[in-house]
Amino acid sequence: MMEEDIILKAENISKQYRLGLVGTGTVSHDLNRWWSRVRGKEDPYLKIGEANDRSSKGSSNYVWALQDINFEVRKGEVLGIIGKNGAGKSTLLKILSKVTGPTTGKIKSRGRIASLLEVGTGFHPELTGRENIFLNGAILGMTKPEIKSKLDEIISFSGCERYIDTPVKRYSSGMKVRLAFAVAAHLEPEILVVDEVLAVGDAEFQKKAIGKMQDISRGQGRTVLFVSHNMAAVQNLCNRGMLLENGRAVFQGNINETISKYLQGNTNIKLSDIEERKGNGIVKFREVKVYGADEKVKPATGSPFTIELTIDNPQRIPSHRLRFDMRIDDDFGQRLSWVSSDLKSAGTIEDTNRIRITYPKNPLNQGIYSATLYMGVDNAQSDLIENAFSFDVEEGDYFSSGKKVPVAQSKVLVDFEIKFM
Numbered sequence: 001m002m003e004e005d006i007i008l009k010a011e012n013i014s015k016q017y018r019l020g021l022v023g024t025g026t027v028s029h030d031l032n033r034w035w036s037r038v039r040g041k042e043d044p045y046l047k048i049g050e051a052n053d054r055s056s057k058g059s060s061n062y063v064w065a066l067q068d069i070n071f072e073v074r075k076g077e078v079l080g081i082i083g084k085n086g087a088g089k090s091t092l093l094k095i096l097s098k099v100t101g102p103t104t105g106k107i108k109s110r111g112r113i114a115s116l117l118e119v120g121t122g123f124h125p126e127l128t129g130r131e132n133i134f135l136n137g138a139i140l141g142m143t144k145p146e147i148k149s150k151l152d153e154i155i156s157f158s159g160c161e162r163y164i165d166t167p168v169k170r171y172s173s174g175m176k177v178r179l180a181f182a183v184a185a186h187l188e189p190e191i192l193v194v195d196e197v198l199a200v201g202d203a204e205f206q207k208k209a210i211g212k213m214q215d216i217s218r219g220q221g222r223t224v225l226f227v228s229h230n231m232a233a234v235q236n237l238c239n240r241g242m243l244l245e246n247g248r249a250v251f252q253g254n255i256n257e258t259i260s261k262y263l264q265g266n267t268n269i270k271l272s273d274i275e276e277r278k279g280n281g282i283v284k285f286r287e288v289k290v291y292g293a294d295e296k297v298k299p300a301t302g303s304p305f306t307i308e309l310t311i312d313n314p315q316r317i318p319s320h321r322l323r324f325d326m327r328i329d330d331d332f333g334q335r336l337s338w339v340s341s342d343l344k345s346a347g348t349i350e351d352t353n354r355i356r357i358t359y360p361k362n363p364l365n366q367g368i369y370s371a372t373l374y375m376g377v378d379n380a381q382s383d384l385i386e387n388a389f390s391f392d393v394e395e396g397d398y399f400s401s402g403k404k405v406p407v408a409q410s411k412v413l414v415d416f417e418i419k420f421m
Contacts, residue, residue: 007223008073008096008191013105015066015091015247065091066247069105073191076221078213080238080255082231082262085273087244089227093117093193096225111190114140116180125169129160129179132168136183150186157212158182159205178205185212191223192216203333210237229274231259231390232331232370259368263298263392271373271388272312279383283317283375286310290391292362301396301405301413305362309355311375316351323376324355328369329387336364336412365411366395366404 066088073079081089094100096107097115122139123132133154137147155164158179160171168176184192194213210233216222228234234241234255241258243251251261271285287310292299299305307326324346328337339357346355370390375383395404398413405413 005074006072007075007110008225009108010069010071010096011106011108013066013069013092013095013102013107014064015088015095015100016062016064016103018062064247066095066102069244069249071242071249071252073223073225075223076217077240078217078224078226078238080234080241080258081225081227081244082229082234082241082258083244085270086246088247089244090117090195091247092244093195093225093227097193109191112141113191113193114184114187114189115193116177116184117193117195123168123176123180126167128167129158129164129171130155132179133183136180137187140184140187140189142187147187150188154179154182154186157186157208174202174205181209181212185209185216188220189222191225193225195227196229206233207333213237229390230370230387231263231368231392232329232333232387235259235368236331259390260392263368263390269389271309271385274385274388277383277385279375279381280377282315282377282380282382283322284312284383285373285375285385285388286312288389290389298394299362299364299391300394301362301365302398302400303362303396305359305364305393307357307371307391309357309373311353311355313351313353317377319346319349319352321378322352323374323379325374325376326357327372328364329372330411331368336369361398362393362396363398363413364393365398365407365413366393367407367411368392 069088069092071079081092083089091100093115094117095102096109097113097117098107099115099117122136124135127135130151133151134144134147138144155161158175158181160175160179163171163175168179171179181194184194192213213224213226214237217224224237226234226237238255241251241253241255242249243258243262251258253261269288269290271287277284289295289306289308290299291297291306291308293304297303319341322341324341326339327335330336368390370387373383373385373388374381397403398405399415
């Protein structure tokens with residue numbers, strides 16, 4: 001039996017896939033599975049398979065996308081599910097949303113689950129935006145009068161009023177995600193499941209969507225499961241977190257502890273895995289390292305701080321033809337810092353493949369920050385990654401006074417002189 005306030009419970013959830021094939025791929029495998037079931041035996045293929053580490057080649061064609069995941073979510077809680085690409089986050093959300101079934105284990109839930117896993121999930125391209133609102137509402141189990149009562153609110157929130165009677169196939173990806181989120185958030189599901197789709201929206205919509213999710217959880221007492229690579233958004237929205245690594249839940253706890261655990265093992269971040277990027281791709285960001293006084297130390301306020309980027313530059317374009325920009329945002333998406341090779345000479349190198357940005361005295365106060373990266377070649381955009389990576393800054397003594405500055409007072413610190421005259 002589930003406790004009164006537990007709305008969602010996962011028990012020993014595992015998901016196995018066979019690489020390159022649908023199902024088991026052979027009649028003999030299917031017969032073996034059937035014969036085991038008839039005799040009341042365990043599936044023989046559950047005993048084989050490897051962890052889902054996609055960075056290394058394995059010896060088995062079977063992989064465990066998820067293994068033995070257990071957790072509970074209480075009513076009104078916002079659970080942040082974080083981890084690297086391929087950790088199993090989206091697979092878990094698909095199982096929770098009943099898009100796919102688990103290989104082993106059970107999901108118990110109370111109430112309707114609304115899922116926003118991919119842009120325009122459940123939309124029919126030939127139907128208009130208005131018709132798709134009614135279609136999605138019906139899929140979520142809403143009656144026509146219930147949908148009608150929320151219709152104006154949904155259309156207004158989506159910002160698609162002008163195109164609401166236009167077929168969805170003519171919408172941009174940003175418009176689709178706006179409308180899909182507006183439907184899922186306003187039709188009052190007990191559990192809202194949101195994957196990285198918010199990354200498709202612009203900055204204004206992301207802020208609006210996060211505000212709406214806060215209203216849903218705090219004001220209306222509904223439950224939200226949120227997956228994102230933007231640690232600032234996760235910290236701002238979630239009160240509890242779960243860290244996945246190669247298909248296993250390696251940590252569960254309050255959201256700050258979970259993010260800290262993730263970032264500790266995340267000093268080397270693969271940017272080449274990120275698909276949401278813009279530009280002609282002549283030069284691309286591949287990897288980033290973030291560290292403090294040396295490579296074994298985390299960044300701290302007032303101490304040396306380094307961001308080191310590796311780039312793919314197959315045409316060996318010299319540095320004088322490149323322009324590099326980086327902006328750092330706080331957890332509300334407010335820009336705090338901007339550096340550019342256009343402002344300061346970065347030196348001239350004929351075959352560059354690394355960029356190092358050094359702050360002799362880190363001006364950022366304690367907290368989690370996200371960085372956006374831009375690379376230009378001959379004034380054309382080559383690579384742009386919004387919220388490319390996040391990093392954690394530890395508390396430090398910026399003024400060498402033995403006193404720390406509260407984050408509420410200032411997120412960016414500057415040297416100053418003060419005299420009573």
